Amino acid sequence: MTINQRKDGGITVLELQGRLDSFSSHDTDRQVTKLIDDGVLKIVLDLSGLEYVSSAGLRVVLSAAKRIRQAQGKMVLACPAPQVKKVLDVAGFSTILPIFATMDEAVKDCRIAAVAHTEHVKAANFKLTAAEEIYLLALDESRGVVRTLPDFTLDYALASALLMELELFDRIDTDLTTLKVTSAVPTGEPLLDETLLELQRKTDPQPTSFWLELLTARKGHIEGQVLAQLIRKGILKQENRRILWVFETHRYPLMDDREVKEVRARLRELILSDDIPDPRDVVLISLGKACRLLDALFTQEENERVRPRISSLARLDLIGDELANSISELERKVAIASMPHSM
Template structure:
């Protein structure tokens, strides 16, 4: 089974071009940090309440990236909230996105393809080797939204991440969005960490908008 971080990165892939949708670096880092925290929560290593995120089991998961994240959480004595840890993990985890991307290559989901444009400019693409994983993720999440049943924790978490990243249009056609968005919002609100990811990414985009408006005014 893919991790949340791997699934989120895979959903940003343009299947036909073998390239990734443009997403602001800070937003992408925040989403991947949230995904790591959610994987730890699903592995019963951390828990959250309305004020804090805290470690409940210090045993290694057996996944290098998750165990590195768990070690960082353990190293801080005072309890911090989810927003603190999203920022800490997003910016203190070295090569976060490249490491998640390499995992997809190592799993045989993607392959690396280097080529030259006009024989000069280097371009790296990541075509899917087998589109089964990305199709399975998309089908699973579409079914969750349309069937109106109570979601399991994993699906609710993933919907929250996809919504926070502004990637709902990777799952649904434009004409479906008015119908599905109330249900998407309902599911996304079920997870505390997901809500913090959503808030953090919205703050990032609001800051970017404010900066752009200020720059144009000058």
């Protein structure tokens, strides 16, 4: 992957050539970040020479767009090849970044001064994993139980959260067809490392849907481990109750509600604004939408207003998109199985 830089008036044009994936994303991110830090605040990404982009590459573009927005600058995309345009369309990038078919259009648009605005950038505490934050979103803290969901939904969401977290750790990469391991170095998070080892059992790349099905084969396995981690971290505590002297249920009241309030407040503020999301928040919005957990963050009137915004943000991660497809397919199968059969 090479990046050629040139000036067009006051606009910096970055010509990306080759493949933007897990192998080239770090260097690309470093170069673009340095430009923004040096005060280059009007950038056109010329994608005409880009042959391939994966989820790691999409995160680079998303992070750069967020940085330049925070610096009150502007970035637009230009001339994507058909195969790259398809990925951008599937991920819904046109909802957060202008994409132009010609360089002239892109440069002209970028010359228009970005609307000045002040963002209160918060230093989010990412002490918890994505799977743990999703579990807390699913928790009805007043009763200490998980909200009523279709019985496969939480399993799939937590499995997707593990894959998305491994993406953020640069251990895996995905495109529209396959998921592959790019680094076998442990993350230090036991459940993530267990998942990383599982992904290495297949030498040939498999689609994300394959791994979601495999990781959820043991019902409740991931949920139990996520819950145990939250208890070890002091976020939840466990109370045992016996029913009819036989069955045992578990209630998990919050020991320290700062964590759940932080993630809910963070997502609510982002969704109600027009800010560009952090890649990690894209993960949580994708999962929250698929599990129908975001409605509780808003009033009924707000829900009607933010639904298009949630849909566009949720598409920005390819694994989140696959999760939504998988849950829709499972719901379809359940509906068919429950239909009465004619004799």
